[in-house]
Amino acid sequence: xxxxxxxxxxxxxxxxxxxxxxxxxxxxxxxxxxxxxxxxxxxxxxxxxxxxxxxxxxxxxxxxxxxxxxxxxxxxxxxxxxxxxxxxxxxxxxxxxxxxxxxxxxxxxxxxxxxxxxxxxxxxxxxxxxxxxxxxxxxxxxxxxxxxxxxxxxxxxxxxxxxxxxxxxxxxxxxxxxxxxxxxxxxxxxxxxxxxxxxxxxxxxxxxxxxxxxxxxxxxxxxxxxxxxxxxxxxxxxxxxxxxxxxxxxxxx
Numbered sequence: 001x002x003x004x005x006x007x008x009x010x011x012x013x014x015x016x017x018x019x020x021x022x023x024x025x026x027x028x029x030x031x032x033x034x035x036x037x038x039x040x041x042x043x044x045x046x047x048x049x050x051x052x053x054x055x056x057x058x059x060x061x062x063x064x065x066x067x068x069x070x071x072x073x074x075x076x077x078x079x080x081x082x083x084x085x086x087x088x089x090x091x092x093x094x095x096x097x098x099x100x101x102x103x104x105x106x107x108x109x110x111x112x113x114x115x116x117x118x119x120x121x122x123x124x125x126x127x128x129x130x131x132x133x134x135x136x137x138x139x140x141x142x143x144x145x146x147x148x149x150x151x152x153x154x155x156x157x158x159x160x161x162x163x164x165x166x167x168x169x170x171x172x173x174x175x176x177x178x179x180x181x182x183x184x185x186x187x188x189x190x191x192x193x194x195x196x197x198x199x200x201x202x203x204x205x206x207x208x209x210x211x212x213x214x215x216x217x218x219x220x221x222x223x224x225x226x227x228x229x230x231x232x233x234x235x236x237x238x239x240x241x242x243x244x245x246x247x248x249x250x251x252x253x
Contacts, residue, residue, distance in 0.1 A: 069135035074253075080127040082140055087120035087181060089174035094140065095123055095181025099221075101252040102147060103183045106221035111149050111243055114204055115157070115184040116221040118249075119231045121177020137250045145223035147246030155214040156239035158202060161187055163233060165197035178231035185212075217241075223249055 081087075082094035099116040106113025125140045160180065167176035171191050186209065188201040202212040212218075222236070224245070229237030 069133065069138070071134045072131045073134055073137065074132045076127050076129050076132055079129045082123045082126040084120075084123075084175070087123045088176060088179045089120075089168070089172065092120070092123070092181065094127060095120060096183065098123070098249070098253065099181050099183035102221040102223075102249070105147060105246060105252055106149050106219065109149070109244065109246065111219050111221075113149065113184075113221050114206075114218045116182060117160070117185075117226060118181045118223055119177055119226055119233075120179040120181055121231060122223065122225060123181070137253055141248075141250040141253075143225065145225050145249045147249060147252070148222050148224045148227035149243040149246065150220050150222065150227060150236075150240040151217045151243060152220050152236065152239055152241075153214065154202075154212045154216050154218060156235050157185070157212060157218065157220075158199065158214065159235035159239075160233055161189075161199055161202065162197075163235065165189055165199065167232070168197070170194065176231075178233060219243065221246075 078093075080094040080097060081092045083092065086092040087095050095118060098118055102118065103113050103116035106116070122143060122145065123140060124142055127136055127140065164176070164178050164180050167178045168174040169176075184205045186203050186205070187199060189197045189199045192198050203209040204212050204218065225231075226233055226236055227240060227242070
């Protein structure tokens with residue numbers, strides 16, 4: 001299995017190609033040299049996640065994989081806001097639901113997950129009330145991210161929050177993809193003198209909300225993009241102790 005803790009040297013001009021006869025899902029993925037485990041996993045999943053569900057193995061050969069994009073996979077009781085306007089500026093409905101699902105997956109997998117993070121820039125659209133198809137989910141999740149379960153010290157989580165606040169800018173005007181949607185964590189920050197944010201309080205949800213402890217380890221569910229330092233979240237990449245890799249994010253919704 002791919003070890004997400006390791007760095008791999010990958011032969012240049014290696015490709016992964018997938019496709020089907022009816023939809024444009026052909027994907028060429030060049031694997032860069034000296035990439036790390038999460039990034040390689042993303043490259044592969046970016047193609048693979050588009051290829052399920054399939055009717056049956058009998059319908060698949062070595063040249064063609066069928067995908068049923070109009071298959072109904074669920075129903076939304078209300079509109080789920082995944083707009084860039086809100087997901088990159090504050091809490092958005094789809095981001096909250098997604099992080100709840102990731103945190104739940106981590107806990108159900110035996111990792112006692114405290115917190116979930118997802119970069120707002122990775123949410124690419126809203127889900128309308130009513131029936132939800134596979135294509136709807138792929139439209140919102142075009143990148144094929146995997147769940148990554150990591151341990152982070154409280155001090156690293158604070159660094160992540162400081163980073164996203166720094167890139168956010170003035171209240172109501174956030175448009176940076178590094179803004180985090182989250183579950184199991186809340187914070188209070190103020191915008192000082194129209195120049196910068198000051199982080200005052202960070203709390204973690206448990207039986208009751210408790211102050212984040214800088215020296216304590218917290219189990220976090222995130223995506224493989226962030227785990228690899230995406231959106232300039234270098235503190236996560238450098239401070240993470242990898243625990244497990246889960247399924248494609250899109251399959252949790």
